[in-house]
Amino acid sequence: MDKTTTMSEAIARYVADGATVALEGFTHLIPTAAGHEIIRQRRRGLTVVRMTPDIVTDQMIAADCVAKVVGAFVGNSSAGSLGELRRRVEAGTLELEECSHYGMICRYLAGAQRLPFYPLRSYAGSDLPRVNPGLRKVVSPYPGPDGGEPEQVYVVPPVHPDVTIIHAQRADRRGNVQIWGLTGIQAEAVYAARHAVAVVEEVVDDAVVRADPNRTAVPAHAIDAVVACPHGAHPSFAQGYYDRDNAFYRRWAGISKDPERLKAWLEEYVLGTRDHAEYVAKLAADGTWDRLAVGSAPSGSIDYGRRLRKEHP
Known part of the structure; x- marks a missing residue:
């Protein structure tokens, strides 16, 4: 251990x-x-x-x-x-x-969850998909807002x-x-x-x-x-x-x-x-x-509590 x-x-x-x-x-x-x-x-x-x-x-x-x-x-x-x-x-x-920062977060999330990709909206209108071909779009398998056409969303690989x-x-x-x-x-x-x-x-x-x-x-x-x-x-x-x-x-x-x-x-x-x-x-x-020394700044303490054993009659 x-x-x-x-x-x-x-x-x-x-x-x-x-x-x-x-x-x-x-x-x-x-x-x-x-x-x-x-x-x-x-x-x-x-x-x-x-x-x-x-x-x-x-x-x-x-x-x-x-x-x-x-x-x-x-x-x-x-x-x-x-x-x-x-x-x-x-x-x-x-x-x-x-x-992007959030794109990297999504890549780690996909990797941690063993997903093939992770969706995000923040690349719309960005130049990043032009310089990184790994940033791609997929069509949602679900209807769009109010039952309309399915949306296209960007995804990143794990x-x-x-x-x-x-x-x-x-x-x-x-x-x-x-x-x-x-x-x-x-x-x-x-x-x-x-x-x-x-x-x-x-x-x-x-x-x-x-x-x-x-x-x-x-x-x-x-x-x-x-x-x-x-x-x-x-x-x-x-x-x-x-x-x-x-x-x-x-x-x-x-x-x-x-x-x-x-x-x-x-x-x-x-x-x-x-x-x-x-x-x-x-x-x-x-x-x-x-x-670079720092002073003390305690964050306080909490009481998690513990179960009290009660004797049964």
Whole structure:
């Protein structure tokens, strides 16, 4: 029942060359440390699926890990462009399959529910079907409004990653994963995949999870491996653990714009470190973690209640 392992072992086991890898976490809890370990293990030919391809995707592309990106919003989270992704798309050396945010949600839902497609209305009038032939129309099998002609609706195909990797605040050793703050599409991305790895800020006792069961976003039966990795979402944030590193996001625009500077950054901070603990230590030297420290903001407590045993006469 104990699914805990190291990051190195989890990536070695579940991420093979040519695999389809989903990295999910929306705005916070982005599995950056997992992406860095994929770079260290020099995986090649990956298809990266991410609702919002961002800095970690740019880094993996620059390290020659990625052949294709599947996603929606692409960018450096309000701070600029992804230089390497842009260079390779414009050069025709990286395949980019574009959807909308909701389109990506629907693809995960279809994958999780083992459906052949998922319908949505939001592509009507959009240019996306022109650039992505996988976005198609079907005729509804039911009459239209007021008994009229059946409607035509857009549909998206399912996505079935070989492995989904998520980051979260905590999990127990069996793999019950708990998340609070902003939540994204983590659960659906996990259920859509063949395997799933949960990277967490801390591994906690079963009793901690049982005391607050409604925070369990992904249950143990869907998780193959649990990796404890403090600060593993940097430069994004983990609600309650550390803040978003806005200064790094701003710096990344300049780093990724210059291929030589980007290569040097990867050599120093990723390929030049044995693991994420060394990466964390390097950032500690310039006061990063002090700068990103957060104060306490308890959310209160609730009483789930318990049945009282009554003696029968």
